[in-house]
Amino acid sequence: MKYLILTASLLAISAGAAAAQDVVRMGTEGAYPPYNFINDNGEVDGFERALGDELCARAELTCEWVTNDWDSIIPNLTSGNYDTIIAGMSITEEREEVVDFTQPYIPPASSLFMALSEDADLAGGVIAAQTNTIQAGYIAASGATLIEFATPDETVAAVRNGEADAVFADGDYLLPIADEDADLMIVGEPVQLGGGVGMALREGDERLAAFNAAITAMKEDGTLNALILEWFGPEAATW
Structure with missing residues (x-):
């Protein structure tokens, strides 16, 4: 009986750990429309909210949204306050020295x-x-x-x-x-300027591959272009 109880406890702990790994904290600024902003209900909204939720769904992850001031957004990613930056951030060589970027989801503009x-x-x-x-x-x-x-x-x-x-x-x-x-x-x-807009993750985060695959899928099936046109208008650059 003690063995069964211990086994059940270990399974519960393992399940909880797995569930925790499936949660990704999405860091954004919440002050850069139409990329991201805080709506009248006090919630993160905008192009990147819609995009991020779709990417998480395709990657079988659960999004939790976190806001952070822009001037400390990279340090608070690397220190572990959240798991990604999805905040209209352009891909640059300087930033790539401290974070890993996905492929761009917005073309260079x-x-x-x-x-x-x-x-x-x-x-x-x-x-x-x-x-x-x-x-x-x-x-x-x-x-x-x-x-x-x-x-x-x-x-x-x-x-x-x-x-x-x-x-x-x-x-x-x-x-x-x-x-x-x-x-x-x-x-x-x-x-x-820059190499397009992408998501930033801590160096070595294994979820980078899942997000890249999801972005690729959205480019291929047209849903990423549809989101870009919805939020940025018919003159926006698309894939």
Whole structure:
């Protein structure tokens, strides 16, 4: 009887451990629409919420969504506060030194400048960008003056209040704002940065293969393109 009880206990522990391994904590910013944002019910929403839930379903994993400020999003992944980053993060060589990326789920796209005037000084003026983004790195290496903010909303506010001449960010983020605000406009030339947007995992995480397989399947059956068009509009780059 004691043997049977012990065996049953071990089986229960094993089942619990297996169930825990099937849960993946999806880290996102929750402040970068349409990629990710917090809806009126206080829940993570947006393109990456829909994508992440579908990827987890295909990989037979259970998603748990976690939000984290952008400026510490990689350190909190590597320290184990969550298992993935799915937050509009561009794939770069510098980031690949500390995390593993899936294949991209968004093709390489243009970064754009947005300003209050067509005459905004993009070469030597003050340009706002979000901290720790490829756009901030690009401006820092240019002749312009970089002013960094923790959130994308603050970069746009800096242009509206005259603190910056322009904001430089993903076109997917800026275009809807420019469409809705008659005072703001896209200026200058598009700039191609990064290798597309992908999910980041801790180095050596075996779930990377499952997520890659799920992304491949979504590309092949058209569901990824359908999601991109749903959230970013008919002009969005697709696979």
